[in-house]
Amino acid sequence: MSLNSKKAVVLVSGGLDSATVLAIARQAGHECYALSFDYGQRHRSELLAAAKVVEHLGAIAHRTFVLDLAQFGGSALTDSSIALPRQHAEGIPVTYVPARNTVFLSIALAWAEVLGAYDIFIGVNAIDYSGYPDCRPEYIEAYQRMATLATKTGVEGQLIQISTPLLHLSKAEIIRRGTDLGVNYGLTLSCYDPSEQGLACGQCDSCRLRREGFSVSGIADPTKYVSH
């Protein structure tokens, strides 16, 4: 297993943020290995969006890792018995999937180690975010420290870098950045509850943040909504 500073594993969900991250990693000269998750999410249209985004922006390989987080329940995103909220509420929302980023980063870490990559890119954001604990900077720092101790790569003296280029950007700044890099946001899907045709609801937390982001950025919103 040879180490190669240019290889990076990039988490691609099909949403606006991770598309921007892939464009940033590509621009930084990384050979990108895109990783998506089929984790029992209700809104499976996002996997279709992820495939389109990767095709559009380019990657050496794209893997969709299957894991059934829905079997544990506990989130409105994977458990159909929990209603999706239509309005923003305070605190950690019901759309939080327990330990999701931890699970996703861990599988990314396994692939990175096999590839000899020591960069993992993830589109977490601490500003326009939905109140999930695993999107906070202190969490990412703790993850990076753990990951370096966890791996053969780390034992050999190489830090594992969890790159979060969106961490301190507002949604509008993310959209401007991606637009400068040529991202076609019309391919991405952010909605928690899209229609069967993959149209965004326009009302969930994720749609609300996205709409406000386009509005503030001054860039036209290419999203197809069910109703305006």
Added chain:
Amino acid sequence: MSLNSKKAVVLVSGGLDSATVLAIARQAGHECYALSFDYGQRHRSELLAAAKVVEHLGAIAHRTFVLDLAQFGGSALTDSSIALPRQHAEGIPVTYVPARNTVFLSIALAWAEVLGAYDIFIGVNAIDYSGYPDCRPEYIEAYQRMATLATKTGVEGQLIQISTPLLHLSKAEIIRRGTDLGVNYGLTLSCYDPSEQGLACGQCDSCRLRREGFSVSGIADPTKYVSH
């Protein structure tokens, strides 16, 4: 989701160590939720052993989580193109599965959060171990810190405890401890390369450590080996 101090997720592989851990967690009064992984390991007899161990020692529930770590390759335990070593070698061995404990603990964390448990038991060992980086005490400490920052439970002020009761025990001490607690080690399987009938090879690193452990402990070895 109510927190309950007695609930614990216990990783059960079917081996000697995790059987001992389950017995220890039970004796400590925990309501145990046993978690095994079908991760593309070559030696699938261990899943059968895990089921027997859980039935023998008892648990509230037993889940086997399916995830295809073999798709990434990189280990003799999941990749049939890498030969299993017959002799002990220095350094991190080819049986190391990239980021395995990190992936397993992350899925345990997801289940723990849904259950409202904040104890996770894992049978890692820093003495008679095979040189895996993710079995070291500093790794476990870093994981615990990350896990507490990752979760709703942690945000609410409750530490996530990764309990490693075997960390500083020799194999012989583990065997004595488990025997005192009534563990039937004849149900467990440690071998990396068992026969189709589930008999241990007696020669791999894992068999070697187990044999030496029984020998030093003075307790009769109930393991069925292919050849003596």
